[in-house]
Amino acid sequence: MPKSRNIEDFVSGNLADLKAGEPLPCDIHLYFPQSMHLMLWRTAGDLVTDAFLEKNRAKGIEKFWVYRGDSERYEAYVNPPQARESVTAPAHTIEVLGQHIGETLGTAELPEEAKAERIGNLAQEMLRQSAQPDSHRTQNLTNLALREAVSELLEDLLDRTGQTARHQIAEIWKLASADPDFEHAANVSTFAVLFAMAFGRIDAELLADLALAGLLHDIGMTQLDAHLAGKAWNTFKPEEQRAYAAHVSASLELIQQFAPEIPARVKTLISQHHEKFDGSGYPRKLNGFQIDDVAQLLAMADILDSFASGQWDGSRRTLKETFAMLEGLEQARTFPEYFNPDVFSAVISWIRSAAAADARKSALNLVETQAAQLLKESVKEAA
Numbered sequence: 001m002p003k004s005r006n007i008e009d010f011v012s013g014n015l016a017d018l019k020a021g022e023p024l025p026c027d028i029h030l031y032f033p034q035s036m037h038l039m040l041w042r043t044a045g046d047l048v049t050d051a052f053l054e055k056n057r058a059k060g061i062e063k064f065w066v067y068r069g070d071s072e073r074y075e076a077y078v079n080p081p082q083a084r085e086s087v088t089a090p091a092h093t094i095e096v097l098g099q100h101i102g103e104t105l106g107t108a109e110l111p112e113e114a115k116a117e118r119i120g121n122l123a124q125e126m127l128r129q130s131a132q133p134d135s136h137r138t139q140n141l142t143n144l145a146l147r148e149a150v151s152e153l154l155e156d157l158l159d160r161t162g163q164t165a166r167h168q169i170a171e172i173w174k175l176a177s178a179d180p181d182f183e184h185a186a187n188v189s190t191f192a193v194l195f196a197m198a199f200g201r202i203d204a205e206l207l208a209d210l211a212l213a214g215l216l217h218d219i220g221m222t223q224l225d226a227h228l229a230g231k232a233w234n235t236f237k238p239e240e241q242r243a244y245a246a247h248v249s250a251s252l253e254l255i256q257q258f259a260p261e262i263p264a265r266v267k268t269l270i271s272q273h274h275e276k277f278d279g280s281g282y283p284r285k286l287n288g289f290q291i292d293d294v295a296q297l298l299a300m301a302d303i304l305d306s307f308a309s310g311q312w313d314g315s316r317r318t319l320k321e322t323f324a325m326l327e328g329l330e331q332a333r334t335f336p337e338y339f340n341p342d343v344f345s346a347v348i349s350w351i352r353s354a355a356a357a358d359a360r361k362s363a364l365n366l367v368e369t370q371a372a373q374l375l376k377e378s379v380k381e382a383a
């Protein structure tokens with residue numbers, strides 16, 4: 001029996017919000033407006049099944065009604081406070097930070113140096129946020145938010161600087177986002193651009209070149225034996241390692257063949273994406289400062305996503321786990337100076353300071369306040 005016969009004592013709920021495999025938190029009702037009849041439909045504790053949801057969706061039922069006195073319990077079921085926090089908080093913050101970066105980039109009155117510093121702080125905070133998730137699901141959402149924020153910023157930058165030729169990036173990006181095989185390329189591109197911004201590199205052409213290099217760096221993989229592309233790197237035999245290394249020159253050959261107009265810097269970045277600071281990389285075993293400083297950022301982004309996605313050893317990791325692992329490897333010296341130690345320790349310091357939630361929050365507040373203040377000042381100056 002419904003707790004009341006009066007529809008005004010009820011609030012509506014959506015069938016789409018019911019969770020298969022979980023019990024109902026309260027009674028739910030159907031209401032027939034023509035006859036003004038209210039009917040108890042399912043009771044608290046009833047298990048919601050996929051079949052139940054599917055059957056009623058097919059019938060066109062979208063809404064049901066919850067007794068007003070139960071609405072708080074129902075609301076907590078739909079939006080559990082903790083889950084809401086952990087699933088969407090980093091993604092939401094990244095979106096906000098991306099907007100601040102966009103606004104800062106668009107502020108014509110600010111000296112270039114101050115702009116670079118501000119954007120550096122915002123990008124560092126974005127990286128911090130990206131390493132917060134404890135689950136793969138939240139990490140995926142966070143990566144998606146990062147990719148979206150960075151691609152929007154690039155589009156913006158390219159529009160402002162009139163780099164029409166480089167609009168190809170937006171096209172490739174769209175393709176990449178639609179194809180799971182390109183997820184690695186999109187992630188590498190995103191992290192490389194974020195690293196550059198976090199170091200205060202905000203030159204539009206440089207960021208565009210880096211983004212393009214990230215998207216295209218592994219296209220040569222399509223020329224490799226199919227079994228190599230899907231195999232974990234740490235299981236490669238020496239001859240497989242050699243065959244795999246050929247993807248770098250294959251990428252460059254494909255670009256030469258199909259897109260020779262691509263800027264020389266993009267080709268340099270791609271040619272060096274597997275070089276290591278200690279000279280153990282390939283194909284040219286460059287070391288230290290022989291490696292382009294921007295190519296080092298691309299290499300770091302590549303390793304980061306390769307470890308996170310399981311390309312390295314078949315295990316997927318959150319970014320938090322990946323950074324911890326990289327840090328451990330660098331410290332254990334089994335992986336000595338894979339990256340420029342100054343660059344790597346800067347990145348780790350940005351990520352690690354995220355460990356203290358309070359510090360993170362106050363840093364974010366500070367950045368937000370500063371960004372808001374900055375915008376106010378620049379608007380005032382412009383007026």
Ligand SMILES: [Fe+2]
Nearest residue numbers: 217218273274
């Ligand atoms: Fe590669």
Ligand SMILES: [Fe+2]
Nearest residue numbers: 188217218302
């Ligand atoms: Fe790669």
